[in-house]
Amino acid sequence: MDSSFWLQKWEKNDIGFHKSEANPVLAKYFEELSLSKGSRLFVPLCGKTLDIAWLLLEGYRVTGAELVEMAVEQLFDELGMKPKISRVGEASLYSAKDINIFVGNILDVSGEILGSVDAIYDRAALVALPEEMRNRYTAHLAEITGKAPQLLVTYEYDQNLMEGPPFSISNEEVERHYSDSYDLSLIVSTDVAGGLKGKCAAKENVWLLQKHQ
Secondary structure, eight states: OOOHHHHHHHHTTTOTTSSOOOOHHHHHHGGGGGOOOEEEEEEEEEETTHHHHHHHTTOEEEEEESSHHHOOOOOOHHOOOOOOOOTTTTEEEEEEEEEEEESGGGGGGGHHHHOOSEEEESSSSSSOOOOHHHHHHHHHHHTTTTTTOOOEEEEEETTTOOOOOSOOOOHHHHHHTTTEEEEHHHHEEEEEOOOOOBOOOOOEEEEEEEEEE
């Protein structure tokens, strides 16, 4: 993981990827996961997303993983929570009521450390990683979560027109990463209003991944 790239973005407050409200996709399609209240969600590469506040308010427990400690500190500040901080393996663990965030490389978070999760919400993890890292990430994610069902958000656009992140992830690539472990359903594909970052036309694709029966 290129920690310096993301650390510099947070230090410069260059966080255009951070949204000032919960993602409408989450509220609109979350029920596709068919979870009961109190279920535990894993949010990889979570930053300080307001999606976490939405999940907590809806009565779910959240566990996340984030590379940049500054982002996690701001997350807890904005939630109005004072976390307990401990060391777990190679990561730091920030904990409060119904929320646990691992600070460090997600590849250092094992299934044993993570514990059981009921579902995954990946809005900003797969699309944040360059192509050479995505194979390792997706295999690791499936392994540590026991192939928990997943709500996945990707973008598809001409990568020649703009550098990532977010990177363009084709439907074929999603299938390549996950079809061995999951049944894949493309819930919806919509045009990104105004283009991605206002630079190029793009599709936002929302996927439901469910473990093979």
